[in-house]
Amino acid sequence: MTSTSSPTLVVLGAGPGLGLSVAHRFGAEGYRVALISRSPQRHSTYLTALADKGIEAAAFVADASDPVQLRSAVDAARARFGRIDVGYYGPAAFETAPTGDIAELDAAAAKAALDSIVPAVDFAAQLLPEMRERGSGGLLFAGGLSSVVPMPALGGLALAAAALRNYALTLNAALAPAGIYAGTLTIGGLIERGDIHRALAGSEQFADVAVNTLNPDDLAEQLWQLYTGRAAAESVVNVIA
DSSP states (O other): OOOSSSOEEEEETOOTTHHHHHHHHHHTTTOEEEEEESOGGGHHHHHHHHHHTTOOEEEEEOOTTOHHHHHHHHHHHHHHHSOOOEEEEOOOGGGTSOOSOGGGOOHHHHHHHHHTTHHHHHHHHHHHHHHHHHTOOEEEEEEEGGGTSOOGGGTHHHHHHHHHHHHHHHHHHHHGGGTOEEEEEEEESEETTSHHHHHHHTOGGGTTOOOOEEOHHHHHHHHHHHHHHOSOSEEEEEOOO
């Protein structure tokens, strides 16, 4: 275990786009960083990039949808750093939430959509006890624009986005009196360097499609401002025409 004098950020669903940018942004402010993702082959690259900036970091493997794996990874991060001060939740809901015309959504698909946000609640529940004990800390989430703008074609994904947004906003209302912050960044646009952006950029099918993109470093800055300012529980970024 290292010294517990410096705060620690846990990034769940660490990827090459927003997750890594959040790690760098908080790391630049003296936070140590615990990365959690299900893709261990990427971890060495992430850790090297953070180390090059003088950021102390460690990586742990877990699928966010597996409660046992998630608990094990969070416990390992806490043991490694001695404390967890901020948790950022960024797993992609689109992988498990069903899409398709919202008018065609049935009960089974709705359940699957709502089940996709259960890991976010599980993650928060694992971090909140020590935050409550200290009377400080925060939980940050990133969600899609369909939570605030009707997008019928996204079907269950819109349902999941709305549920995650409401959870974050309501959580902030509940935790603010205890000195704990919760907030969400609602994103409308394609995040550069992320997995979806890379997949589209390498696809001939979308070669001629113009897509407005967002710099993940700018988004990470907004999350930092949300957490430190605490004047609002949400920021909306929309570059979709």
